[in-house]
Amino acid sequence: MIYGAVISEHYRRPRNQGALESPDAVHEGFNPLCGDRLRMEVKIEGGRIAAARFRGDACMVAIAAASLLTDFVRGLSIAEAAAFPREQLLAALEAPLRPSRLGCATLPLEVLRAALRERL
Amino acid sequence: MEQVYSQLEALGKSERRVAMATLIGTRGATPKKEGAKMWVGADGQVRGSVTIGGCVDAKVIAEAETVLSAGAARRLSMALGDEDAWEIGLSCGGTVELLVEQLDLEGALVRMYRRIAGEIEQGRAACLVRSLRDPAQSLLLLQGGESEGTLGTPELDRAAREIAFARGASRSETIAGEEAFFELHTPRPHLVLVGAGHISMPLVPLARTLGFRTTVIDARPRFANRERFPEVDEIKVGIASEIIGQIRLVPSTAVVLTVHDYKVEVPVLKAALASSAGYVGMLGNKRRGKAVLEMLREQGLSEEQLARVHVPLGLDIGAQSAAEIALSALGQIIAERGRGRE
Numbered sequence: 001m002i003y004g005a006v007i008s009e010h011y012r013r014p015r016n017q018g019a020l021e022s023p024d025a026v027h028e029g030f031n032p033l034c035g036d037r038l039r040m041e042v043k044i045e046g047g048r049i050a051a052a053r054f055r056g057d058a059c060m061v062a063i064a065a066a067s068l069l070t071d072f073v074r075g076l077s078i079a080e081a082a083a084f085p086r087e088q089l090l091a092a093l094e095a096p097l098r099p100s101r102l103g104c105a106t107l108p109l110e111v112l113r114a115a116l117r118e119r120l
Numbered sequence: 121m122e123q124v125y126s127q128l129e130a131l132g133k134s135e136r137r138v139a140m141a142t143l144i145g146t147r148g149a150t151p152k153k154e155g156a157k158m159w160v161g162a163d164g165q166v167r168g169s170v171t172i173g174g175c176v177d178a179k180v181i182a183e184a185e186t187v188l189s190a191g192a193a194r195r196l197s198m199a200l201g202d203e204d205a206w207e208i209g210l211s212c213g214g215t216v217e218l219l220v221e222q223l224d225l226e227g228a229l230v231r232m233y234r235r236i237a238g239e240i241e242q243g244r245a246a247c248l249v250r251s252l253r254d255p256a257q258s259l260l261l262l263q264g265g266e267s268e269g270t271l272g273t274p275e276l277d278r279a280a281r282e283i284a285f286a287r288g289a290s291r292s293e294t295i296a297g298e299e300a301f302f303e304l305h306t307p308r309p310h311l312v313l314v315g316a317g318h319i320s321m322p323l324v325p326l327a328r329t330l331g332f333r334t335t336v337i338d339a340r341p342r343f344a345n346r347e348r349f350p351e352v353d354e355i356k357v358g359i360a361s362e363i364i365g366q367i368r369l370v371p372s373t374a375v376v377l378t379v380h381d382y383k384v385e386v387p388v389l390k391a392a393l394a395s396s397a398g399y400v401g402m403l404g405n406k407r408r409g410k411a412v413l414e415m416l417r418e419q420g421l422s423e424e425q426l427a428r429v430h431v432p433l434g435l436d437i438g439a440q441s442a443a444e445i446a447l448s449a450l451g452q453i454i455a456e457r458g459r460g461r462e
Binding site: 012028030032033034035036037038039055056057058059060062063 | 338339340341342343358359360361362379381383384387388418
């Protein structure tokens, strides 16, 4: 196993994968070279993240990161979710990533931030 | 299936009366298959062919002229090749069965062909069912469920409806004790390329030459664009597995994955294998192919579904360059299509 149990588990059984009915914020982003592409949808209630879901074609690292991130931000305020620490997400993956794969791990966070930007 | 209505429209400009010969049955080796057509005008025009020319077409022209004089439709059975041809091995050796009939260019059958042309234009299939006991009785069945005409009884119409689109080719069948010819009209074959890399680039113009409509899908606009694919019919940039789910994948569709990346291959193959796409192929060697198929197996796909994936892709012609790989892939797609008609 190259990436460890957390990435493997979240890639095989991703949490929060799919679409939301009437999301309040949506953004789709991609890595222009490798082609990882994710769409993040967010439901906001009372200024907080009620639900976040994602879908896309992306590598194991990006899918696992999106799966973890959509769990982490539930219940956070919009500002807290937009400022979710990159290091916390990377640490949660519990695997050393080569520099070339860091962009895969942070793609979901960039997409989420872009989705929330106009709600701030 | 030739675009029948466009032929009739062209003939109608110069001919008053037209006979149409339809290949309704074949046995043994024959150059054309069921559904091939030939038209002979009373004023001399000949269009189409039920063989590849030669003596049988000449006999059909003579029969068509008889039908134009006498009026009644005729069913004919002809062996391909005469005794001399047999002797020196020049004959195809098969037998063809034909329906030769006079067409009323303002009549119901031609109106059905016009409607079929409209359906094809919209990317939908249609099946024209002809009674071989009484060719004046025809039932047009559209893929969307609509119908027009009748074979004579509700029982025959119901039996025809049940099997009309079951096989992806024209053929004669016995339904409710009567012979009928199922003339299947399908849209242009569609090549869906997942991946806008260098292998896909020569595939598009080659596929177009072979009559395919082409679609290129990729997540990366830098790759999927008109500069790289000037001849493609449509480019779709986005989440490939989502886009593939929005495209009608039917037996005339070939899905070819040149993307060479599991993150796209696995979800796209999952979608393609849930459809009735006529061909699914994936670029990659046996080892990669095995690994991707194993991931799909883990996701619950059956062995029957997995067996549909051609990996490595293409006929074994020793292809090295992108253009050669494109040729081998299209050769395999056409070979598979031919097998489906057998």
